[in-house]
Structure formats: C-alpha cells, structure tokens
Amino acid sequence: MQLNAKERRLFFNGPCLDELSMCQAMCCRQWDVNLSLEEVQSNKYQLESICFVTKKECESPEKECLNRSYRLKKKENGDCLYLGEDSKCSIYNERPKVCRDFTCKDGWRLADVVRPSDSKEDFDQKRAENVAAKLKGDMRFVLNPFNQKAEIFYSPKKEEIVAVVERPDKCCLVTSRFPFPHFKFTSNQLAAFLDLFDGKNNLDKVLSGFNAQFNLDLPVKVFYLLISSLLSKGIIVFKS
Numbered sequence: 273m274q275l276n277a278k279e280r281r282l283f284f285n286g287p288c289l290d291e292l293s294m295c296q297a298m299c300c301r302q303w304d305v306n307l308s309l310e311e312v313q314s315n316k317y318q319l320e321s322i323c324f325v326t327k328k329e330c331e332s333p334e335k336e337c338l339n340r341s342y343r344l345k346k347k348e349n350g351d352c353l354y355l356g357e358d359s360k361c362s363i364y365n366e367r368p369k370v371c372r373d374f375t376c377k378d379g380w381r382l383a384d385v386v387r388p389s390d391s392k393e394d395f396d397q398k399r400a401e402n403v404a405a406k407l408k409g410d411m412r413f414v415l416n417p418f419n420q421k422a423e424i425f426y427s428p429k430k431e432e433i434v435a436v437v438e439r440p441d442k443c444c445l446v447t448s449r450f451p452f453p454h455f456k457f458t459s460n461q462l463a464a465f466l467d468l469f470d471g472k473n474n475l476d477k478v479l480s481g482f483n484a485q486f487n488l489d490l491p492v493k494v495f496y497l498l499i500s501s502l503l504s505k506g507i508i509v510f511k512s
C-alpha cells in the first residue's frame with residue numbers, strides 16, 4: 273500500500289489478498305454492485321431492484337419504469353450479501369462483471385483529506401473559474417422539462433437550496449439540496465431567478481435581469497457558482 277499525499281490517493285497496488293488486511297474489502301462494503309441484464313436474467317444472484325434516481329429499493333416493482341436498475345442484495349449493515357466473515361468473496365469465481373473489472377491500481381481518492389492550502393474560498397474560486405471557462409454569456413438554459421417543478425426554496429438557516437421535483441413517471445418525488453452560503457435568497461428572489469430561465473434569456477440577461485429586478489449586485493462569481501450547482505443537480509438544462 274502506498275500513500276500519495278500530493279494527489280491525495282491511497283494505492284493498494286499489491287495482490288488483492290496481500291492487501292486485504294489493510295483495505296478490509298472496502299470495495300465490497302460501500303458501493304452498489306450493479307448487474308447487467310444478462311446477470312439479472314441468469315438467476316445466479318440474489319438481487320434487489322432499485323430506483324436509479326433515489327438509489328433506494330423500488331417500492332412498486334410491479335410497475336413498468338425506466339428508472340429501475342438492479343444491484344446485488346446487501347446485508348443490513350450495507351455489506352455485499354456475498355462478502356464472507358473473512359472479508360473474502362464467497363462467490364469469487366462467479367462474481368459479477370463489475371467486481372471482476374474493479375481495480376485499486378489507480379488508487380482511492382482520500383476525499384476527506386483537505387490540504388491546508390485548499391481553503392473553502394480557494395475551492396469555490398476554482399470551481400467558479402472552471403464553470404466560467406465553460407459557460408458563455410450568450411448561452412441559454414431552461415428549467416429541466418423532465419422535472420415537474422414542485423418546489424424550490426432557500427433555507428437561510430441551513431444556507432442551502434432545496435428542490436423537490438416530481439419525476440416524469442410520477443413514481444416519486446426527488447429532493448436535491450446543495451449548500452449555498454454565498455448569497456441569501458428570499459423565496460421570491462429564488463423563484464424570480466428561476467423564472468428567468470425561460471429559454472429566451474441568455475446568461476448575461478439572467479444576471480442583469482435579476483440584479484435589476486431586485487436592485488442587487490449579485491457578483492458574477494456567485495452567479496456562476498449557482499449556475500454550476502443548478503446544472504449539476506439537473507434543475508436547469510442547456511437549451512441552445
């Protein structure tokens with residue numbers, strides 16, 4: 273095992289069984305093992321149908337649904353059902369393709385380790401710059417037509433934006449939330465902001481329209497951070 277502190281990656285680069293005492297088969301404990309259609313139809317595995325959107329077990333398996341996928345069943349503690357007490361796979365020779373293809377040779381990212389120089393402000397600045405480099409002022413976006421907008425609001429207490437949308441198949445409501453401590457929207461402001469994504473306004477007009485409507489000066493950096501989050505959550509989509 274090697275730690276690359278600069279890249280913040282942990283490499284388990286020896287043979288799997290040699291590394292097992294260190295990694296404790298984390299790969300079999302924390303991720304879903306999604307199955308191909310052939311694997312589902314083979315009847316070899318105990319599986320559960322899950323909602324692709326919510327990642328929870330499907331509550332109406334009798335319904336036709338495009339959002340359904342299948343994964344290996346898990347134990348109550350979240351471990352793969354086939355993981356033995358000895359942290360070894362009990363169906364090793366018959367394990368699904370996802371498991372056979374899995375490798376640690378590129379290392380595991382230590383997501384929780386933050387270098388001191390990566391302050392939250394630096395991180396936000398870089399994210400805003402990355403988004404700004406990809407977006408242009410004349411681009412137009414619309415509210416995602418595949419989401420029925422149920423409710424989007426700003427929680428000043430938690431400093432986060434919360435969107436509750438209904439999926440097109442009306443199977444479930446999906447809640448997305450993301451922290452947004454950069455600007456405290458009122459409910460009216462956020463609703464008015466989202467209304468500006470009508471497919472006619474380009475990004476420049478959304479920003480200037482919002483500022484003019486509320487006599488504000490929402491900085492471009494904050495604007496791009498917000499656009500980035502709305503895009504990543506699928507609340508707005510690129511129109512043309």
Ligand code: SF4
Pocket residue numbers: 299300305344352353354355356360361362363364367368371
């Ligand atoms: S099938 Fe085997 S290798 Fe795959 S996750 Fe389960 S225990 Fe691990």
